[in-house]
Amino acid sequence: MSGPTSPLKAVRGTRDLLPPETALWSRVESVARDVFARYGFGEIRTPIFEATELFARGVGEETDIVSKEMYTWEDRARAQSEKAQSLTLRPENTAGVVRAYIEHKLGERGDLQKLFYIGPQFRRERPQRGRYRQFWQIGVEVLGPVSSGAESPVRDAEVLEMLATLLDELGVKGWQLALNSVGSAEDRKRYSVALREALAPVKDRMCEDNQRRAETNPLRVLDSKDPGDQEIIDALPKIADFLDDSSREHFAAVRAALDACGVAYTVNPRLVRGLDYYTRTTFEFTVPDGSGLGTQNALLGGGRYDGLSEMLGGPKAPGIGFAIGEDRLILVLQEQAETDVEREVALRLDAYIAPIGAAQEPNALRLARDLRARGLRVDLGEGTWKARKHFDVAERRHARCILFLGENEVRDGTYSLKRLNSSSPLVQNFDNFDLVVQEIKRASASGS
Numbered sequence: 001m002s003g004p005t006s007p008l009k010a011v012r013g014t015r016d017l018l019p020p021e022t023a024l025w026s027r028v029e030s031v032a033r034d035v036f037a038r039y040g041f042g043e044i045r046t047p048i049f050e051a052t053e054l055f056a057r058g059v060g061e062e063t064d065i066v067s068k069e070m071y072t073w074e075d076r077a078r079a080q081s082e083k084a085q086s087l088t089l090r091p092e093n094t095a096g097v098v099r100a101y102i103e104h105k106l107g108e109r110g111d112l113q114k115l116f117y118i119g120p121q122f123r124r125e126r127p128q129r130g131r132y133r134q135f136w137q138i139g140v141e142v143l144g145p146v147s148s149g150a151e152s153p154v155r156d157a158e159v160l161e162m163l164a165t166l167l168d169e170l171g172v173k174g175w176q177l178a179l180n181s182v183g184s185a186e187d188r189k190r191y192s193v194a195l196r197e198a199l200a201p202v203k204d205r206m207c208e209d210n211q212r213r214a215e216t217n218p219l220r221v222l223d224s225k226d227p228g229d230q231e232i233i234d235a236l237p238k239i240a241d242f243l244d245d246s247s248r249e250h251f252a253a254v255r256a257a258l259d260a261c262g263v264a265y266t267v268n269p270r271l272v273r274g275l276d277y278y279t280r281t282t283f284e285f286t287v288p289d290g291s292g293l294g295t296q297n298a299l300l301g302g303g304r305y306d307g308l309s310e311m312l313g314g315p316k317a318p319g320i321g322f323a324i325g326e327d328r329l330i331l332v333l334q335e336q337a338e339t340d341v342e343r344e345v346a347l348r349l350d351a352y353i354a355p356i357g358a359a360q361e362p363n364a365l366r367l368a369r370d371l372r373a374r375g376l377r378v379d380l381g382e383g384t385w386k387a388r389k390h391f392d393v394a395e396r397r398h399a400r401c402i403l404f405l406g407e408n409e410v411r412d413g414t415y416s417l418k419r420l421n422s423s424s425p426l427v428q429n430f431d432n433f434d435l436v437v438q439e440i441k442r443a444s445a446s447g448s
């Protein structure tokens, strides 16, 4: 137990995001919103907690997420009319979106629902670089009745092409798209049986985790990274040989559409993904080693879930989506950035106001308000500070200029402006507010 006076810390696996880093988070989210708008997506915000049953039914009882990573609690009833129920912090957002689709009868609108979300998710995983217990996802879901075209391979290709565009616009370098098809629910069942049979005689030679998975969820063996087991895994049956004709044709059409719009990919027959709702197309985008993610090289993952709505008691509503790990995306952008100019730009001030004497502080505040109203980024110091301190603070904030505000300036309605990082030591005087605004803008634009 910590003593009563020891400072409290953020819980293991959670973290605070602070400026200037948060400027990069905002930029990423605004680029994503912009790209999603161009592709016709609207925002959905679902609750952070849901009934535990939603994830048990949607994501799957046997998955790692549901069996060991969820934050679940028994929520007490507060009134006679309420029942106690088991609730869970969402470990992912697809199940919540499909629940909302069913609850609000979005299928009855008839057209394709193209939805995006940005928000925190929670999984009790072992924290490490790029893996947290509270992390952020930027995701999309495209779903609707069959008549809306929701099942068409063109949708898969459009979602993947949009991702390629988004990663390029964000400046992610060297991303790779790995693609696979896991077929229909029936194909997967047949494949699971075949895997279990193939694993039975060899599983004793595998690591403990894989021995367990071979029994409980043999598909999970395929994502094992255990180096000693790779040879056995490579020799296992491939899901491609278990696809029915319609899944096979669907996958071929997705690939043809990707080829047509110039999105590069490799087919990875071992990509089955860790959630039970996937059918047909599954995919992951990775970045090369050394991109800042350590061993967590999956930047994002997704796929089709043609039966999820029915699993949750809804109408037939095929769909496809993905979620980007935003924390991971930020790590990659930070690692790949050549300079941290971007972070500095985000906090750079156009002007810093130095009141001379405490009596000028209210006037300085009013001047700051007037400059900010013109769209300038402005901050102000304390009237009691010495000139040296004003210069130090202005430089630390990357201000382009300092405006000194003393008794004379206030009395005469003038402005004394000194450009920082400029060869000219001069303080320029202006007797007109518009002119000083112009000069500050010129100083910011010239970058000096």
Ligand code: HAM
Pocket (backbone or CB within 6 Å): 091, 092, 093, 094, 123, 125, 130, 131, 132, 133, 134, 135, 136, 137, 139, 140, 141, 274, 275, 298, 299, 300, 301, 302, 303, 304, 320, 321, 322, 323, 324, 325, 326, 327, 328
């Ligand atoms: P997922 O593969 O479980 O898929 O997660 C998607 C992404 O979230 C991962 O690729 C990773 O970047 C990030 N992520 C997952 N766990 C963590 C963690 N503990 N810390 C940091 N980042 C993490 C899904 O969640 C599906 N709902 C995606 C989807 C949407 N499929 C269809 N529609």
